[in-house]
Amino acid sequence: MEVGENTAAALEAATTFEELGLAPEILRALGDMGYSIPTPIQKQAIPLVLAGRDLMAQAQTGTGKTAAFALPLLQKMIPHANGSASPARHPVRALVLTPTRELAIQVHDSVVAYNKNLPLRSTVVFGGVDMKGQEADLRGGVEILVATPGRLLDHAGNKVAQLSQVQFLVLDEADRMLDMGFLPDLKRILNLLPTQRQTLLFSATFDDSIVGLARSFLRNPLKVEVARRNTAAELVEQVVHKVREDDKMDALLQVIKARGISQALVFTRTKIAADKLGRRLQKRGVQTGIIHGDKAQVERLAALDGFKQGKVQLLVATDIAARGIDIVELPCVFNFELPYAAEDYVHRIGRTGRAGSSGLAISLVSNEEERLLVAIRKFINRDLDEAPLPEIERPRPAAAAMPAALVEQPDAAQPDDAARPRMGRLRREPVCALLLPPIKPAQANQPA
């Protein structure tokens, strides 16, 4: 599984999208999106995919991996592009499987943008929403289908999704698909595809189960990687604050204020913790969205949309729900709770510092989480700086003179909080003090 010498030489030389041999229609779309230089994974993967090779690509999220597979696949499908109204002239040729609905939507948005000057059709199918609209799209014929495994199997079982002409299969975030127990579904889907096809597997981490998956589903794959094994995103500044469990929310608000953080994604381990933290933040006047697997799809999309538009300052998310979230220039990620699986830490911090911009990942770590921190340090093979909480520079009025609304009150809904001493630094802030300018929305991903 080595990158061939010829290809390696070719990609050494290629520094622009033109040099990668992409068609003018695709180049124009990339120009419109403001992409000028291919990212390292794009430089490596595009020539290999164009050459017809199966690929095992180790690329963290944020490296530009979507374009790394979507651009050459679009290019390869150009000979089949046609404006015919007949569904038969638009069979599914490229199938992209993703672990979550959010990632599926994200990938499809990118495909739509890259494809905007070509008459190739695409759609996205995922669970949790009515099947009818998806069925109409599939019956009309699409060359590119982005799907989550379960819903795809539903459509295939109903004979609505016909997969017998698939030439290209992409397994995106394959490690996560295995984590989420999709292996049986993947095997079922693979049985519906022609054996003669090109398969591309993308994964942030490569453990033995991923290598096993590649062995069974890929043919003589080349391996490309843009980061060392299990390396956390290099561009991301990673900070650890040791905080008592009960003081975490105050610490979160304190760091946000002291650092002037405009928006952040805040990770909890469980849906219950996400709901609880989200509600407490909302009570404190912070515009907070919550996304996790138990939220209805429309709620998740509304929260994500509000976040992208800058209306929501903090988006509290569980690991699985956060997969696929792509916000250009997301400045900061908080680990409100460290993940149990060290590799989830890599996924989480990959949400910031995307495609070359620097990012910040702040972990609030309690004594009880010390062993998780040790595991993460070992996994990413890197020391994580521990720092004291940053102080907020502001005059402190005497307690007697402080307006009642700004003095900390025991929270009736949180009896566990009322009983304990508070951190004493950040007290109830006026709402406006926490609403800082929003980040730019994800222009690159607006559908064309």
Ligand code: AMP
């Ligand atoms: P991905 O890793 O595919 O999720 O991409 C991360 C982000 O980088 C997305 O917002 C992409 O639109 C953006 N991106 C991908 N490739 C490039 C590029 N060559 N130049 C600038 N931005 C890019």
